[in-house]
Amino acid sequence: MRGLDQKLHAIFERLYDAYGPQCWWPGETPFEVMVGAILTQNTTWSNVERAIASLKALNYLHAEAILALADEPLARLLRPTGYFNVKARRLRCFCAWYLDQGGYEPLRGEKTEALRADLLAVQGIGPETADDILLYAFRRPVFVIDAYTRRLFARLECIRGNEDYEALRGLFESALGADVPLYNEFHALIVRHAKEVCKSRPTCDRCCLSLGCPSSAGATPRPAMDAS
DNA sequence: ACCCAGGGTCATA
DNA sequence: TATGACCATGGG
Numbered sequence: 001m002r003g004l005d006q007k008l009h010a011i012f013e014r015l016y017d018a019y020g021p022q023c024w025w026p027g028e029t030p031f032e033v034m035v036g037a038i039l040t041q042n043t044t045w046s047n048v049e050r051a052i053a054s055l056k057a058l059n060y061l062h063a064e065a066i067l068a069l070a071d072e073p074l075a076r077l078l079r080p081t082g083y084f085n086v087k088a089r090r091l092r093c094f095c096a097w098y099l100d101q102g103g104y105e106p107l108r109g110e111k112t113e114a115l116r117a118d119l120l121a122v123q124g125i126g127p128e129t130a131d132d133i134l135l136y137a138f139r140r141p142v143f144v145i146d147a148y149t150r151r152l153f154a155r156l157e158c159i160r161g162n163e164d165y166e167a168l169r170g171l172f173e174s175a176l177g178a179d180v181p182l183y184n185e186f187h188a189l190i191v192r193h194a195k196e197v198c199k200s201r202p203t204c205d206r207c208c209l210s211l212g213c214p215s216s217a218g219a220t221p222r223p224a225m226d227a228s
Numbered sequence: 229a230c231c232c233a234g235g236g237t238c239a240t241a
Numbered sequence: 242t243a244t245g246a247c248c249a250t251g252g253g
Contacts, residue, residue: 041235047251048234082250086236126236146234164242191234 004175007158011209012182015189018208019196022188025136027052030104032061037132038090038124039081050080063095063103090124097122112140127165135187141178144187145169148194156209 026045027033032052039048054077055061066074075088097118101107107115112134119130127145134142145168154161159168176182197207 037234040233042233042248043235044233044251050251080250082233083235083248084250086248090236124236128235132234144234148234187234194234 004158004171005177007156008172008175008186011153011156011158012186012189014208015193016185019189019192022185022192024184024188025132027136030137031063031098033137034094034098034133035061035066035091037129037136038094039078039087041083041087041129043081043083047080047082051078063098066091066095067099086124093123094125108138112138112142115140116142127169131169135180135183139180141173141180141183143169143172143176143183145172146187146191148190149187152190152193152209 025033025036026049027036035055036045036048036052039051052061055066058077060066060069060077069077069092071085071088071092074091075084078084078087078091081087098107101118107118110118115138116130116134119125119133120127125133131142131144134140135144145165150159150161150168153159159171163171176186193207193209
């Protein structure tokens with residue numbers, strides 16, 4: 001019986017071969033990454049890009065500027081991301097915390113688990129958003145668990161699928177070992193794959209992971225993933 | 229018109 | 242612990 005680590009690495013290779021490097025997270029600065037992580041909650045990235053662009057255009061992409069904005073004007077800028085009233089509050093809570101901590105440099109010195117606990121204490125930052133921030137803004141070896149990850153690996157029979165967030169994160173992290181570049185690319189590839197599969201629905205009968213389904217004429221079918 | 233998206237919180241049972 | 246309701250725009 002192959003270990004979980006070998007299965008995961010094999011799946012990673014399939015995804016990487018199929019899609020190549022994803023160059024995540026899209027964003028020029030760590031702060032932009034953090035803002036994006038909050039704004040992308042249950043929302044497509046293309047919607048987040050509009051809001052980020054608006055903030056940038058007005059030179060508001062700083063914790064001080066966002067905090068200085070009243071709820072309503074901020075919500076207007078966040079409008080395309082959906083839940084704009086909720087996200088305006090969340091963003092301001094985050095910015096207040098961020099400034100209170102002294103910004104990026106002091107935070108960068110914190111140990112990962114302490115930083116994670118701090119992030120989770122911010123209203124509106126849950127486990128996935130915190131882990132996005134830890135991995136993509138602070139380069140910490142934290143494996144992000146999202147709905148795609150849960151569905152995909154449950155289907156590939158690597159997990160049951162009903163484990164709680166922390167259990168899954170522990171499972172992936174101990175199987176893969178602390179590896180920031182791997183975690184970075186893996187999560188991005190999982191999201192990419194989900195989009196790709198979604199695009200080809202309902203004929204999603206052929207993907208790089210051989211998730212069931214016949215291959216189209218002329219294509220060489222991949223051998224099925226060894227799930228045992 | 230319907231479904232879902234790179235979630236999180238809060239109220240119930 | 243575990244569901245359900247709620248937040249709300251934009252693209253398929």
